Amino acid sequence: MPDRDAALETIQRELTAFARRARQKASQLHPDLSLVTYSMLDLVKERGACRAADLAAHFMLDKSTVSRQVGGLEKLGLLGRRADPEDQRGQLLRLTAAGEQLLADANEQRRRSFTERFEGWADPDVAAFAAYLVRYGSAD
Structure with missing residues (x-):
């Protein structure tokens, strides 16, 4: 069991270091974006469009936190909104052309x-x- 405990300790340490490097790399790609906001953009791209509530549920974040993040992404011109055709009261988030380009550049740099x-x-x-x-x- 000591070998397993040592291995688990190493895994924890290395995954923590990986997360720190990922956060640092995210800020290098765009100084106004965090790893969380990049992840949100990636999810919107993957889904084509989604609601802010979908982001909150997926990332297990408070709706107000997501609202602030989405607002910042909109101000940067990376996300836009349109009415949900299935529910006119709701709005869908979509990547703008600038958001698409930012993600393409980030993916190329990561690759x-x-x-x-x-x-x-x-x-x-x-x-x-x-x-x-x-x-x-x-x-999970």
């Missing part, structure tokens, strides 16, 4: 960073790491 980070790894090691990440992420 380059990952390519460099895994340069010395054998293909089977990269594939195994990817599989472990998927397995870890699906454990």
Whole structure:
């Protein structure tokens, strides 16, 4: 069991460091955006459009927090709103052209960073790491 405890300690430390690096990288891509706001933009892109309440539920955040984040993204010209065709009282959030471009640039920069980070790894090691990440992420 001590080996497992040591491994779990290492995993915790490394995932914490990974999260810190991700937050720092996010701020380098755009000084007004956080890792959370990038994640929100990614989810809106993935879904095509969604409500602010969907973001709050997905990220387990308070609606007022999401409202502030969405407002900031709108002021930056990265998100826009339109009436929900299924419920005229509701509004759907959609990426603007600037939001699409920002995400495309961010994804390209992340891809380059990952390519460099895994340069010395054998293909089977990269594939195994990817599989472990998927397995870890699906454990929720």
